Amino acid sequence: MANNEMEKSPAMGWKELYLKEDWWAIYLGIGIVFISLIAFLNGSSIVKALTINPGGLKWSSFDQLSDHFGKNINLYALQLVSWLVIFGISTRIMGIKTSEFVPSFIILYVLSIIMFAIGGWVDAAKYNLEPPLVALIIGLIIANVVPLPKWMDSGFRVEYYIKTGIVLLGATFPIALIASAGPVALLQATVISLATCLTIYFVATKMFGLDRRLASVIGVGGAVCGVSASMAIASSVKAKKEHLYISVTLVVVWALVMIFFIPFVSKLLNLNPGVAGAWVGTSEFADAAGFAAATAYGKMAGNENAAIQGFTLMKVIGRDMWIGIWSFIFAMISCLKWEKEECGVKPSAMEIWWRFPKFVIGFFVASLLMTGITAGYAAADFNKIVKPGLILPIVSLRTWAFIFCFLSIGLTTRFRELKSAGWKPFGAFTIGVLINVALGFLLSDFVFGSYWMNLGK
Amino acid sequence: MKRIMTLACRDCRFFNGDPASIEAEFPGLKSLSSAYSSVRADAGICNLRELFVSPSRGCKDFERTAEFHAG
Numbered sequence: 001m002a003n004n005e006m007e008k009s010p011a012m013g014w015k016e017l018y019l020k021e022d023w024w025a026i027y028l029g030i031g032i033v034f035i036s037l038i039a040f041l042n043g044s045s046i047v048k049a050l051t052i053n054p055g056g057l058k059w060s061s062f063d064q065l066s067d068h069f070g071k072n073i074n075l076y077a078l079q080l081v082s083w084l085v086i087f088g089i090s091t092r093i094m095g096i097k098t099s100e101f102v103p104s105f106i107i108l109y110v111l112s113i114i115m116f117a118i119g120g121w122v123d124a125a126k127y128n129l130e131p132p133l134v135a136l137i138i139g140l141i142i143a144n145v146v147p148l149p150k151w152m153d154s155g156f157r158v159e160y161y162i163k164t165g166i167v168l169l170g171a172t173f174p175i176a177l178i179a180s181a182g183p184v185a186l187l188q189a190t191v192i193s194l195a196t197c198l199t200i201y202f203v204a205t206k207m208f209g210l211d212r213r214l215a216s217v218i219g220v221g222g223a224v225c226g227v228s229a230s231m232a233i234a235s236s237v238k239a240k241k242e243h244l245y246i247s248v249t250l251v252v253v254w255a256l257v258m259i260f261f262i263p264f265v266s267k268l269l270n271l272n273p274g275v276a277g278a279w280v281g282t283s284e285f286a287d288a289a290g291f292a293a294a295t296a297y298g299k300m301a302g303n304e305n306a307a308i309q310g311f312t313l314m315k316v317i318g319r320d321m322w323i324g325i326w327s328f329i330f331a332m333i334s335c336l337k338w339e340k341e342e343c344g345v346k347p348s349a350m351e352i353w354w355r356f357p358k359f360v361i362g363f364f365v366a367s368l369l370m371t372g373i374t375a376g377y378a379a380a381d382f383n384k385i386v387k388p389g390l391i392l393p394i395v396s397l398r399t400w401a402f403i404f405c406f407l408s409i410g411l412t413t414r415f416r417e418l419k420s421a422g423w424k425p426f427g428a429f430t431i432g433v434l435i436n437v438a439l440g441f442l443l444s445d446f447v448f449g450s451y452w453m454n455l456g457k
Numbered sequence: 458m459k460r461i462m463t464l465a466c467r468d469c470r471f472f473n474g475d476p477a478s479i480e481a482e483f484p485g486l487k488s489l490s491s492a493y494s495s496v497r498a499d500a501g502i503c504n505l506r507e508l509f510v511s512p513s514r515g516c517k518d519f520e521r522t523a524e525f526h527a528g
Contacts, residue, residue: 020494021491021494225496226489228494231500248484248485356495413485413488414484418485
């Protein structure tokens with residue numbers, strides 16, 4: 001059967017260009033960068049106006065807040081329509097129902113304004129009311145107390161928002177920094193990924209006697225990029241659905257714990273924000289969760305940029321990019337060793353490209369583009385002209401994308417719906433987490449600390 | 458353009474690669490990931506064996522889809 005040769009439909013191929021959110025994140029991110037650039041070069045303030053949010057108000061009375069919204073209601077309406085158009089059209093093309101997306105996104109937008117407003121309270125920092133953590137907690141409370149209808153998830157697109165934000169982040173990320181710190185990030189990521197994956201795999205199979213496919217799914221899930229990695233490896237090794245259920249539960253629970261654990265331990269240890277960002281990038285499981293943790297600690301430590309840079313270098317460049325290679329290796333092991341009789345087509349090295357998180361390309365393109373455009377400005381002109389007119393509006397739009405993401409994490413996490421993982425998988429994964437967190441701290445603070453401390457300057 | 462390839466899960470009636478169905482099947486998946494991501498590629502669920510598989514894989518229980526018959 002499996003060896004018969006017949007005509008069949010082709011793989012996804014070029015359809016990926018309009019069916020995958022990674023590509024849409026690139027189109028939106030790069031599109032926003034171009035529009036911002038055109039507006040900047042023509043002296044237009046339209047993009048700047050559309051980045052409005054109450055996060056920087058430092059308000060101390062509700063009168064100030066209502067006065068701000070009263071004066072800017074038209075801008076907020078225009079901003080909402082702009083987001084609705086760009087996200088609404090793209091999600092429609094990907095196959096998400098517009099009739100579900102629009103009302104859901106409007107609710108997400110209103111909640112986001114409330115998060116910004118909380119962050120803009122004059123005493124917010126005093127009470128550690130960092131918008132990423134507040135957004136996450138409020139989202140979790142709503143999702144687990146209020147019975148939200150399932151269709152609302154159509155607007156809570158965690159990954160789409162974070163990927164769009166990461167492409168926008170590329171526009172404010174100097175390419176020279178990637179070139180200088182990238183190799184360190186790769187080295188640290190290789191050490192941590194191998195140590196974590198092998199620990200989980202061997203504890204799961206040798207100590208707890210678990211299925212090697214389950215061990216590989218939770219091993220790479222814990223070592224590389226959480227649920228996304230679990231999906232990739234599950235399909236490579238023909239894992240049972242149950243294996244993926246287990247991995248999703250373990251990753252979601254531990255990722256949520258780490259969002260709070262790493263920032264608050266970093267605060268206790270008074271860690272440099274670049275070092276803490278690298279630690280988050282080493283030990284968090286998902287991009288969305290990691291950005292929440294890194295942004296929160298960056299705000300606590302007064303240098304958000306350093307924490308985000310450390311995280312991005314370690315997680316996006318150091319770990320995420322290599323999921324295709326992990327996937328290919330496990331597909332080969334599965335096909336050649338574990339299931340020789342029912343392999344089907346031998347895994348192709350093209351798997352590395354198919355599974356490559358394409359939004360990373362957008363991050364690099366945005367970085368190269370902006371580095372090239374701003375290279376001709378002297379430092380004084382950059383700070384006086386380019387930063388307020390071009391960079392800060394892009395940063396503000398990125399912050400919007402991140403807030404949509406952080407809220408969406410909470411709003412889509414319903415603990416009662418998560419499947420039980422079982423004690424053995426939980427034990428194996430937890431041992432891997434402990435190794436990962438401890439080793440991540442040692443590498444980020446002691447071994448490579450001198451590199452990470454220089455970020456954000 | 459049609460290609461000569463080996464029979465694989467992609468053209469099996471038990472295979473479901475629809476991203477919305479995958480997100481509905483795995484609670485929590487969209488909290489920190491997405492079935493619309495490049496990383497998933499076009500992997501999906503085998504409804505016969507209860508597996509999560511790459512569409513290029515195959516097995517002895519392969520049964521063609523209606524679309525496959527239509528050519």
